[in-house]
Amino acid sequence: MSKYYSLEINGKRCQVEAEPCHSLLHVLREQLRLTGSKIGCNEAECGSCTVILDGVPVLSCLTLIGDTRGKAILTIEGLSNKGESHPLQARMVNLGGIQCGYCTPGIIISAYALLQENPDPTNEEIRKAISGNICRCTGYGKIVEAVQAAAADLREQA
Amino acid sequence: MRFNYFEPSSIKETVDALHQGQGNNKILAGGTDIIIRLRRQASSYQGLVNIKQLPDLATFSTGPRGGLSIGAVTRLRSLETSTAIRERFPVLLEAIQVIGSLQLRNMATIGGNLCNASPSADSAPALIATGATATFIDDGGNERTVPIQRLFVGPGSSLLGSTGLLLRIDVPEPAVMTGNNFERLTPRNAMDIAIVSAASQLTLEPTNGKVRDVSIALGAVAPTPVQAPRAEDILRNREPTSVLLAKAATMAMEECNPIDDIRGSASYRRAMVGVLVRRTLERAFERAQKRR
Numbered sequence: 001m002s003k004y005y006s007l008e009i010n011g012k013r014c015q016v017e018a019e020p021c022h023s024l025l026h027v028l029r030e031q032l033r034l035t036g037s038k039i040g041c042n043e044a045e046c047g048s049c050t051v052i053l054d055g056v057p058v059l060s061c062l063t064l065i066g067d068t069r070g071k072a073i074l075t076i077e078g079l080s081n082k083g084e085s086h087p088l089q090a091r092m093v094n095l096g097g098i099q100c101g102y103c104t105p106g107i108i109i110s111a112y113a114l115l116q117e118n119p120d121p122t123n124e125e126i127r128k129a130i131s132g133n134i135c136r137c138t139g140y141g142k143i144v145e146a147v148q149a150a151a152a153d154l155r156e157q158a
Numbered sequence: 159m160r161f162n163y164f165e166p167s168s169i170k171e172t173v174d175a176l177h178q179g180q181g182n183n184k185i186l187a188g189g190t191d192i193i194i195r196l197r198r199q200a201s202s203y204q205g206l207v208n209i210k211q212l213p214d215l216a217t218f219s220t221g222p223r224g225g226l227s228i229g230a231v232t233r234l235r236s237l238e239t240s241t242a243i244r245e246r247f248p249v250l251l252e253a254i255q256v257i258g259s260l261q262l263r264n265m266a267t268i269g270g271n272l273c274n275a276s277p278s279a280d281s282a283p284a285l286i287a288t289g290a291t292a293t294f295i296d297d298g299g300n301e302r303t304v305p306i307q308r309l310f311v312g313p314g315s316s317l318l319g320s321t322g323l324l325l326r327i328d329v330p331e332p333a334v335m336t337g338n339n340f341e342r343l344t345p346r347n348a349m350d351i352a353i354v355s356a357a358s359q360l361t362l363e364p365t366n367g368k369v370r371d372v373s374i375a376l377g378a379v380a381p382t383p384v385q386a387p388r389a390e391d392i393l394r395n396r397e398p399t400s401v402l403l404a405k406a407a408t409m410a411m412e413e414c415n416p417i418d419d420i421r422g423s424a425s426y427r428r429a430m431v432g433v434l435v436r437r438t439l440e441r442a443f444e445r446a447q448k449r450r
Binding site for chain 1: 235
């Protein structure tokens with residue numbers, strides 16, 4: 001039995017009609033056409049569906065839409081500002097942290113959550129923060145460099 | 159087939175919803191196991207009872223006589239980031255911080271890790287070693303409290319049956335001169351399932367330094383998480399020399415009952431029980447000496 005849900009996504013209120021057991025990822029991609037969050041494994045192994053729910057990174061593939069009521073959702077689409085890339089996005093591009101790109105939104109969201117808590121992380125802390133995000137292309141080295149560079153950019157902006 | 163979905167607002171409504179399904183309605187807490195099983199059609203449940211919103215089950219607190227009282231729906235990540243747990247219950251921190259990924263620990267609950275009754279559940283040996291108890295509502299609707307190891311009946315099977323509800327875990331405050339430690343063996347550091355895990359807790363007699371109390375628990379080497387009572391007996395009332403700790407670890411190898419599977423052979427698991435038990439005992443002993 002489908003129901004109406006009022007959600008707050010990337011600072012905007014929107015209403016969707018969904019089954020309470022539908023995943024947040026399904027609603028984001030299929031109903032709201034926010035396809036930045038990816039379907040990888042769809043079972044909590046790969047991290048490519050990571051979004052921020054009330055300030056903490058979660059897996060949208062296993063988050064039920066019924067459990068997002070009254071909570072703020074941030075997806076990769078919410079990071080850029082008036083068309084300008086977030087430093088994490090810009091650095092991933094210009095430092096080669098992207099190859100196929102499928103894991104990238106999830107990695108950026110995990111890194112964003114880390115930098116919110118810890119603006120000056122060590123490489124080890126970055127590796128831990130993205131350890132739930134699997135990248136099969138880059139070998140992670142350039143991703144860690146990109147996150148470090150973005151962290152420096154953000155500290156300079158602050 | 160119609161799939162039922164319940165969002166009860168009290169413990170009574172939850173128990174009613176579970177009974178209404180006659181065993182076919184399953185509790186949904188963090189959802190990180192049950193949703194995957196339903197998607198793979200590995201479970202035949204006909205309904206979910208979402209207990210995320212139940213008051214009081216999602217928090218933990220320090221009890222009146224010390225110790226910890228952990229609501230069953232407490233997120234693993236909130237335990238992991240607690241100063242009280244880091245300082246006073248390091249064995250719990252060590253076990254919880256290796257479960258899944260950070261995103262998963264923001265969703266998964268301590269009750270879910272236990273109620274799935276996996277022989278390799280990381281929190282189980284750690285909680286057994288601390289002497290924790292589980293309080294739950296049983297199939298007949300009565301509230302019961304048991305030592306946590308009694309919760310586990312077999313792989314995937316717990317004392318809760320199909321309509322029981324875990325309420326909380328109580329961890330006693332460690333006595334003076336108590337130390338504990340958890341260690342697990344996995345090929346990867348993150349996102350992996352234990353080949354073997356072990357947790358030990360030692361309490362020393364302040365007057366003579368002998369072992370007053372000891373608890374050794376093992377994961378992934380028997381149909382349920384288990385204790386090693388004969389290994390514990392070797393240590394009780396004796397001076398914990400490195401020779402004696404190694405002797406207890408050897409006894410634990412004999413006491414466990416591992417199988418061959420995709421993660422490791424029975425003989426490898428047994429050998430690694432010896433290594434992990436010795437290491438956790440040594441670490442627990444070091445910590446016990448520092449906690450006067």
